Amino acid sequence: MLATLKTALRAIRRNILRSFLTMLGIIVGISAVIVGVSMGTGAKAEVDKQIASMGNNLLIVFSGNMSRGGVRGGFGMQPNLTERDYEALRREVPGIVGVSPEVRATAQVAVGNQNTSVGIWGVSADFAEIRSWKFQSGENFTDADVRSANKVCLIGKTTAATLFGEGVDPVGQIIRIKNAPFTVVGWLAAKGANAFGQDQDDVILMPYTSAMKRLTGDTKFRAFSIAAESAVAIPEATNQIAAVLRQLHQITPDKEDDFSIRSQQEMSDFANANNRVMTVLIGAFAGISLVVGGIGIMNIMLVSVTERTREIGIRLAVGARARDVLRQFLIEAVLLSVVGGALGIAAGYWLAPMLTKFAGFPTLISSTSVLLAFSVSAVIGVVFGFFPALKAANLDPIDALRYE
Amino acid sequence: MEPIIKLVDYRRTYRNGSLEVHAVRGVSLEIHAGEFVAVMGASGSGKSTMMNTIGCLDRPTGGRYLLDGVDVDSLNRDDLADLRNRKLGFVFQGFNLLSRTSALENVELPMLYSRPAVPGREQRRRALEALKMVGLADRADHYPNQLSGGQQQRVAIARALVNRPRVLLADEPTGNLDTRTSIEVMGVFQALNDQGITIVMVTHELDIANFARRTVVMRDGLVRTDERVTQRLHAPEALAKLEAEQKAVHLA
Ligand SMILES: Nc1ncnc2c1ncn2[C@@H]1O[C@H](COP(=O)(O)OP(=O)(O)O)[C@@H](O)[C@H]1O
Ligand SMILES: [Mg+2]
Numbered sequence: 001m002l003a004t005l006k007t008a009l010r011a012i013r014r015n016i017l018r019s020f021l022t023m024l025g026i027i028v029g030i031s032a033v034i035v036g037v038s039m040g041t042g043a044k045a046e047v048d049k050q051i052a053s054m055g056n057n058l059l060i061v062f063s064g065n066m067s068r069g070g071v072r073g074g075f076g077m078q079p080n081l082t083e084r085d086y087e088a089l090r091r092e093v094p095g096i097v098g099v100s101p102e103v104r105a106t107a108q109v110a111v112g113n114q115n116t117s118v119g120i121w122g123v124s125a126d127f128a129e130i131r132s133w134k135f136q137s138g139e140n141f142t143d144a145d146v147r148s149a150n151k152v153c154l155i156g157k158t159t160a161a162t163l164f165g166e167g168v169d170p171v172g173q174i175i176r177i178k179n180a181p182f183t184v185v186g187w188l189a190a191k192g193a194n195a196f197g198q199d200q201d202d203v204i205l206m207p208y209t210s211a212m213k214r215l216t217g218d219t220k221f222r223a224f225s226i227a228a229e230s231a232v233a234i235p236e237a238t239n240q241i242a243a244v245l246r247q248l249h250q251i252t253p254d255k256e257d258d259f260s261i262r263s264q265q266e267m268s269d270f271a272n273a274n275n276r277v278m279t280v281l282i283g284a285f286a287g288i289s290l291v292v293g294g295i296g297i298m299n300i301m302l303v304s305v306t307e308r309t310r311e312i313g314i315r316l317a318v319g320a321r322a323r324d325v326l327r328q329f330l331i332e333a334v335l336l337s338v339v340g341g342a343l344g345i346a347a348g349y350w351l352a353p354m355l356t357k358f359a360g361f362p363t364l365i366s367s368t369s370v371l372l373a374f375s376v377s378a379v380i381g382v383v384f385g386f387f388p389a390l391k392a393a394n395l396d397p398i399d400a401l402r403y404e
Numbered sequence: 405m406e407p408i409i410k411l412v413d414y415r416r417t418y419r420n421g422s423l424e425v426h427a428v429r430g431v432s433l434e435i436h437a438g439e440f441v442a443v444m445g446a447s448g449s450g451k452s453t454m455m456n457t458i459g460c461l462d463r464p465t466g467g468r469y470l471l472d473g474v475d476v477d478s479l480n481r482d483d484l485a486d487l488r489n490r491k492l493g494f495v496f497q498g499f500n501l502l503s504r505t506s507a508l509e510n511v512e513l514p515m516l517y518s519r520p521a522v523p524g525r526e527q528r529r530r531a532l533e534a535l536k537m538v539g540l541a542d543r544a545d546h547y548p549n550q551l552s553g554g555q556q557q558r559v560a561i562a563r564a565l566v567n568r569p570r571v572l573l574a575d576e577p578t579g580n581l582d583t584r585t586s587i588e589v590m591g592v593f594q595a596l597n598d599q600g601i602t603i604v605m606v607t608h609e610l611d612i613a614n615f616a617r618r619t620v621v622m623r624d625g626l627v628r629t630d631e632r633v634t635q636r637l638h639a640p641e642a643l644a645k646l647e648a649e650q651k652a653v654h655l656a
Pocket of ligand 1: 446450452
């Protein structure tokens with residue numbers, strides 16, 4: 001066995017350039033497997049992180065029916081959720097622990113001579129709890145602030161750093177939003193980027209009443225964030241929310257909803273499905289190059305068998321059995337593909353971080369994918385090496401010895 | 405005593421499409437343990453064909469071949485490989501060494517396929533011993549292209565001997581060698597034969613055949629004569645005589 005391995009290594013080394021070129025297909029294929037899988041797992045880890053940061057009991061109600069336009073379609077809809085809907089949901093749906101409307105605006109915010117353009121969310125006092133925002137310092141605004149449309153706000157870590165400097169506690173400071181002075185009452189702890197790569201910490205939260213009155217002039221909401229009691233309560237809560245809204249919006253049974261309810265889970269599934277499409281595409285690319293690589297190995301092994309016909313004859317003459325010859329060539333093919341696989345894995349380890357650095361894709365190389373890639377390359381060696389090895393093993397000893 | 409090699413009305417016909425070549429057309433031959441037989445005959449008379457059959461590289465298409473009492477017709481491919489490995493040693497005209505492999509590793513080759521497996525250390529020891537028998541212990545690490553023709557053939561003989569076979573088969577072993585190294589190789593054969601190894605050797609040189617104990621002459625796929633060598637040559641004497649002759653030529 002050891003001698004067979006030695007022979008195989010020697011045969012590969014003898015034609016080092018040829019061996020490398022043969023491995024190239026496998027190297028490309030395996031590195032694509034590694035990178036592809038790492039993109040899949042990286043994206044999934046990102047989504048999982050987001051679920052963890054938002055809680056698994058989150059429901060979002062969007063204006064408009066999205067089953068026709070896809071999830072993103074909802075963002076373009078005319079807002080049609082009202083304060084009356086909000087009050088009714090709070091009152092009438094038992095399985096939920098928090099409800100918040102969403103009003104969004106982008107506004108110029110200034111402190112002294114520092115100013116920046118920030119996404120502003122008008123929400124209820126429940127919102128921080130629903131979306132699992134933690135406080136670095138200070139505290140949430142109150143229901144009373146919401147009722148009175150007070151000029152108070154919560155500020156995200158990135159925005160605070162821009163306006164006040166890194167690490168400076170902004171609580172108690174006054175900031176000017178569209179020239180109106182707001183008091184910062186809470187400094188939000190960092191959340192990082194979301195699944196789409198946006199910085200969630202560049203944000204200002206304020207009572208939705210204040211936002212509507214002072215910034216947007218809107219009277220309707222684009223969405224509600226709702227926290228169910230638990231993940232298990234989500235289906236029941238979803239039904240009840242739908243029933244309440246249908247009634248308030250006077251939708252007859254033959255009409256479709258004019259709103260959409262999505263759980264965080266569904267949104268994540270959607271994001272994951274997108275990732276899967278990409279993974280499948282890369283997988284197909286990897287598969288094709290692996291097949292091409294396998295054919296390359298088969299080709300070179302056939303050449304090798306022909307070149308070494310005499311050697312095979314000698315081995316048969318001194319007592320090698322067909323299976324000994326078969327094993328020898330199979331080991332050589334597997335060695336080629338496995339070394340190619342190892343190089344491919346190394347290339348993948350090098351490429352994945354580059355992809356993250358230059359294209360912003362989250363990547364995560366799992367040991368499972370390495371193991372998978374390695375096994376795949378071994379299997380390719382066996383599958384594509386088998387035919388040439390069989391050809392070698394079935395040579396007639398005399399014909400082989402006489403071969404010039 | 406039972407002969408070690410027994411051919412009974414042995415025939416071998418090659419078929420290339422519709423063309424039939426009757427290479428051997430009915431040979432009956434018995435060779436006993438300890439014999440040294442030279443097979444002679446014109447080119448195309450069927451010598452190599454018969455040797456391949458005796459060597460279990462090929463099967464008869466007619467008649468029977470018994471090796472050590474076993475009819476090879478009853479054996480499958482693996483059994484034949486096993487026989488070649490344990491009971492037979494081959495020496496070819498063209499040496500047939502593995503070119504990128506040292507003399508020692510070439511000699512170890514048959515042991516790679518021995519069952520039960522021979523441990524690596526034992527392989528090395530036995531290969532060195534075989535190289536010593538052919539006088540090449542000091543060339544163990546040389547590669548074939550670093551050795552003369554005679555030395556290469558001696559490595560091939562060491563390889564043929566390493567599994568201590570019953571029979572050594574040599575198809576024109578001196579065909580690629582000059583007179584002097586041919587005699588040296590015959591010296592090795594005679595020494596081995598004196599130790600009890602049975603040797604069957606194909607040659608078309610009468611001088612070489614006279615180192616054997618018995619000659620079998622073939623023609624057109626049949627044995628024409630089969631007789632004892634009466635004036636047998638002995639390698640040391642032949643070598644001395646050759647040297648004397650060569651000196652004479654130089655003096656002249
Ligand atoms: N593989 C083969 N196919 C067809 N004919 C063959 C084959 N091998 C040998 N022969 C023929 O068989 C005859 C005997 O050949 P061979 O045994 O090699 O003779 P020798 O060794 O005495 O020169 C020759 O006519 C040769 O052409
Ligand atoms: Mg011949």
